[in-house]
Amino acid sequence: MLKSRTEIDAIGHRVVHGGEAFSEAVVIDSSVKDGIRKCAALAPLHNPPNLDGIEACEDFFPGVPNVAVFDTAFHQTMTPESYLYALPRELYKKLGIRKYGFHGTSHKYVYYAGCEFLGLNPATAKVVTCHLGNGGSITAIKGGKVVDTSMGMTPLMGLVMGTRCGAIDSGVVLYLIKNGYTADEVDVILNKKSGMQGVSGVSSDMRDIEAARNSGNTDAQEAYDLFIHRLLNYIGGYYLLLNGADAVFFTGGIGENSPSVRESVVRQMSIYGCELDDEANKTRGKQVVLSKPGSRLQVAIIPTNEELMIAREAISLVK
Secondary structure: OOOOHHHOOOEEEEEOOOOOOOOOOEEOOHHHHHHHHHHHHOOOOOHHHHHHHHHHHHHHOOOOOEEEEEOOHHHHHOOHHHHOOOOOHHHHHHHOOOOOOOOHHHHHHHHHHHHHHHOOOOOOOEEEEEEEOOOEEEEEEEOOEEEEEOOOOOOOOOOOOOOOOOOOOOHHHHHHHHOOOOHHHHHHHHHHOOHHHHHHOOOOOHHHHHHHHHOOOHHHHHHHHHHHHHHHHHHHHHHHHOOOOOEEEEEHHHHHHOHHHHHHHHHHHHHHOOOEOOOHHHOOOOOEEOEOOOOOOEEEEOOOOHHHHHHHHHHHHHO
8 A cells, every 4th residue: 555646656547449559558748649649440339538638647656657558559560461352452542441459468469478378479479369358359479569459449359359340341330320320329339239248148258158068058159159150250360371370379267267278278279289277277366288298289368457458567667
């Protein structure tokens, strides 16, 4: 417990969207705040309150440096074939339409913590990190640099999530609008009424989905199967992009705490020389190797710690 505000050396802030302007954490000044404002169009529900928090801390802790740690920053090492969409290039130049990726702070922490845990060299390791929770994303990382990630310009893209649809045919959006839905209504459908909740009709929570499927609910079973199917698509694709991988790391609420999901995924990795340790897979929320000794592809639970990562980034900039 702090006795005085003067004991604070730095304040780290998670900022959701940094666009192309920020590829690493930065000490906040007026130009940084302007940059966060400019990115608000890409994250209207997140960047404005992020900025409010920054300015509140500046008022309450005068003279204490504030550091912005961007969810998108870690992904800025992606090359054009990973981040560009096959749209007219002027849309990228004028509106910034491209893949940015999210959960970057978590993926970065898990990559380095996992490499340390398994004794991999982070300068050369090839890893697929799976951040699975109500929101989820998968990232392919080589030598500490992101090769590709599943979320896109917004956090709607990629995996099947709690209430978000993930990757769908973009023609579906046009079809809905042509059938009388407004853009705002489509936004609500895709972001808040889809995903596990929408398909199962049960819940957005994987624990509820698993309980329902175990009770014979076929809609919940299909939602679960869709979730796993999409996971396997990304993991397999990223394995090829990396030209093979040293490890796959599970993190996030589902990744750390669902033996069923991990088993459903890892059983399919036998083609990569990975064999699941059933006893280790019973673990919840703790760092553990899930693959049996001798597996060519190692798999582990690596609990994320975004707060620690933000603190480290902040201290590194102000010490």
